[in-house]
Amino acid sequence: MRIGLYGGTFDPVHLAHLVLAETCREKLQLDQVWFIPAYQPPHKPGRVILEPKHRIQMLKLAVVGMPCFKVEPVEIQRGEISYTVDTLRQLRQLHPQHEFFLLMGADSLTMLHTWKEPQALFELATLAVVNRGKEPAPAVGDLAELRSIVGEVALAKILHLRMPGMDLSATTLRENVAQGRSIRFLVPRAVEAYIEANHCYRS
Numbered sequence: 001m002r003i004g005l006y007g008g009t010f011d012p013v014h015l016a017h018l019v020l021a022e023t024c025r026e027k028l029q030l031d032q033v034w035f036i037p038a039y040q041p042p043h044k045p046g047r048v049i050l051e052p053k054h055r056i057q058m059l060k061l062a063v064v065g066m067p068c069f070k071v072e073p074v075e076i077q078r079g080e081i082s083y084t085v086d087t088l089r090q091l092r093q094l095h096p097q098h099e100f101f102l103l104m105g106a107d108s109l110t111m112l113h114t115w116k117e118p119q120a121l122f123e124l125a126t127l128a129v130v131n132r133g134k135e136p137a138p139a140v141g142d143l144a145e146l147r148s149i150v151g152e153v154a155l156a157k158i159l160h161l162r163m164p165g166m167d168l169s170a171t172t173l174r175e176n177v178a179q180g181r182s183i184r185f186l187v188p189r190a191v192e193a194y195i196e197a198n199h200c201y202r203s
């Protein structure tokens with residue numbers, strides 16, 4: 001099967017995450033998209049992150065009715081800093097029959113040179129990058145450091161996809177909840193209800 005691997009903190013999952021996943025599913029003809037919540041995202045040290053059980057539960061609620069969207073808790077189970085290269089190696093070993101696509105927003109691509117073993121990421125999966133907000137694809141200059149590590153040939157293999165630009169981040173959602181503002185229509189209704197019922201993100 002063709003599988004999209006979509007890692008994130010998902011604190012909480014929001015509609016732009018789902019639109020990104022659906023855009024990739026459709027345009028790359030993926031059989032499944034696996035949402036992989038990070039236990040400890042490498043670039044957010046010291047950030048207070050909601051307990052994994054809540055982030056997983058919200059993801060599960062968000063994908064109800066989409067049988068091709070799954071929640072893959074492999075990074076939560078590892079319980080260490082969630083390096084994507086480790087996850088790709090583990091999933092490739094567990095599922096050698098699948099073809100993997102690593103899905104991410106454009107902001108992640110511009111930071112990829114700072115990730116663990118960027119070169120190996122390109123060997124383990126096909127990268128698919130989607131615009132974040134209305135920004136065009138990252139400019140050539142933005143990827144200079146990545147190019148110097150992985151080379152031009154690897155960069156040329158990146159698939160660039162477009163989704164409707166959504167100016168939405170989990171940070172804004174958490175702030176809205178903390179300040180008593182509405183998040184209606186920014187997350188699935190069931191996720192909003194979960195946040196309310198469990199008093200998540202209250203200041």
Ligand SMILES: Nc1ncnc2c1ncn2[C@@H]1O[C@H](COP(=O)(O)OP(=O)(O)OP(=O)(O)O)[C@@H](O)[C@H]1O
Pocket residue numbers: 007008009010011016017020103104105106107108130131132133166167168169170171172
């Ligand atoms: N609005 C968006 N449009 C496109 N991609 C997005 C958007 N929000 C998040 N992503 C992508 O989803 C992935 C996971 O993002 P993450 O879970 O960190 O969400 P976030 O909204 O950026 O969170 P936070 O605000 O807490 O940093 C990243 O690859 C990121 O680029």
Ligand SMILES: O=C(O)c1ccc[n+]([C@@H]2O[C@H](COP(=O)([O-])O)[C@@H](O)[C@H]2O)c1
Pocket residue numbers: 006007008009010036038040041042043044082083084085108114115116
């Ligand atoms: O492997 C790395 O070095 C690495 C560095 C930064 C981020 N990531 C992954 O990228 C995904 C999105 O990260 P974030 O911080 O935007 O939620 C998430 O799955 C992280 O584990 C991975």
